[in-house]
Amino acid sequence: MTDFAGKNGFIWWVGVVENRVDPLAIGRCQVRIIGWHNQDKLKVPTKDLPWAHPMYPLNNSKSFSSPKVDDWVVGFFLDGENAQQPVMMGVLPGIRL
Numbered sequence: 617m618t619d620f621a622g623k624n625g626f627i628w629w630v631g632v633v634e635n636r637v638d639p640l641a642i643g644r645c646q647v648r649i650i651g652w653h654n655q656d657k658l659k660v661p662t663k664d665l666p667w668a669h670p671m672y673p674l675n676n677s678k679s680f681s682s683p684k685v686d687d688w689v690v691g692f693f694l695d696g697e698n699a700q701q702p703v704m705m706g707v708l709p710g711i712r713l
Contacts, residue, residue: 626692627697630650630689632648632686633645633685633687633688634646634665635662635685645683645704646667647702648660666699669701669703683709689705
């Protein structure tokens with residue numbers, strides 16, 4: 617198998633949070649990832665973006681908050697180049713271009 621991080625390479629990304637209202641209430645966000653998702657929201661609407669899971673520290677997994685809409689986040693794909701299982705590792709708050 618070569619379709620997961622660590623086996624086929626570590627694919628990291630940077631993106632912008634577009635939706636933080638997670639129906640599962642576990643802190644996921646829909647992130648428009650630069651170079652992976654078209655910036656034209658008519659071609660790739662927010663509702664079609666995959667849910668990015670947050671990465672929390674082991675000693676604080678019960679207390680968390682999601683990044684805010686328009687925050688930039690850095691992460692990686694669990695499923696490599698399939699790019700459907702993003703994980704958020706950190707936030708670059710309030711950066712706007």
